[in-house]
Amino acid sequence: MAITLTCPSCGNQITQVTRSSQILVCPACNTTSFLQDGKLEDIGKSAVLTDTPSIFQIGRTFRHKDWRFSPVGRVRYDYGDGWWDEWFVRSDNGKESWVSVDEGEIAIETLVQDKLNVPAYESLKIGSVLNINRIRMTVIEMNTATMIGAQGELPFRAVPGEKYNYIDLLGPKRASFTIEYQTGGIECYRGVWIDPFEISEV
Ligand SMILES: [Zn+2]
Structure with a gap:
């Protein structure tokens, strides 16, 4: 309600x-x-996020294959050479996920609920290989994100200007895994990289 x-x-x-x-x-x-x-x-x-064209809109419904979802909020992070958007989305069944959009690259991820033992940010580099639940994944990006803007609703306290380190990993079948080294602790997100052309509005 x-x-x-x-x-x-x-x-x-x-x-x-x-x-x-x-x-x-x-x-x-x-x-x-x-x-x-x-x-x-x-x-x-918050910075105004609605002035740039976007594949997604809050309150509308989109589809990727059989999965239907509606964006309820987004947060924008700067990584030095540009920015990307994380869309907080809800499925028809109420399940919450994140759709990250960085230029043409789109990944759908959900928060990993169980605690995973991941290495410290400083101990990793691009090309490092991690075994995550027995799946070999390679570090493809590591950087510092600064929260620069938000829109709609978000499930965590996102403060403009706040920074954290993150790494993105890539596994078999375009599997994605993100580790965020937040002030309050480490959060992991698991998902998949998808083809933006497979997204359509419902
Ligand atoms: Zn107001």
Whole structure:
């Protein structure tokens, strides 16, 4: 059931659509707010993300093969030489995933719930091979991400300007794996790289 909240910055009414949301970005003034005990707390202005063309739109429904999903929020990270968007999406059955879009590259990933033992960021380099659940995966990218903007709703506290290190790995059959070295701990996401042409709007 949708809940309506008031933007602490401009008083605009914001509708929360996902129960797990912790961050809501006001569509009127782009203030990023943290949701706690049913109230919104202003944690800073977000960059405007809606001025660039995008394959996805919040509130619409898209399809990849048999999987239908609707974006409810996105967060944009700068990695020095550019930026990428992480779309927080919900399936028809309520399952939550992330669709990352970096220029033409798209990966669909979900948060790994069990704790995995992964090496420290500093001990890895491009080309390092890790065994993740007995699957050999190769480090293809490692960098520092800076949160520069958000839109819609997000399930974690994303603060504009916050930085973290991450590595992207590639495995057999275009398997993707991402390790984020966040201040609060390490988070892993597992998924697959897909062909952007396999995505269509429903
Ligand atoms: Zn507002």
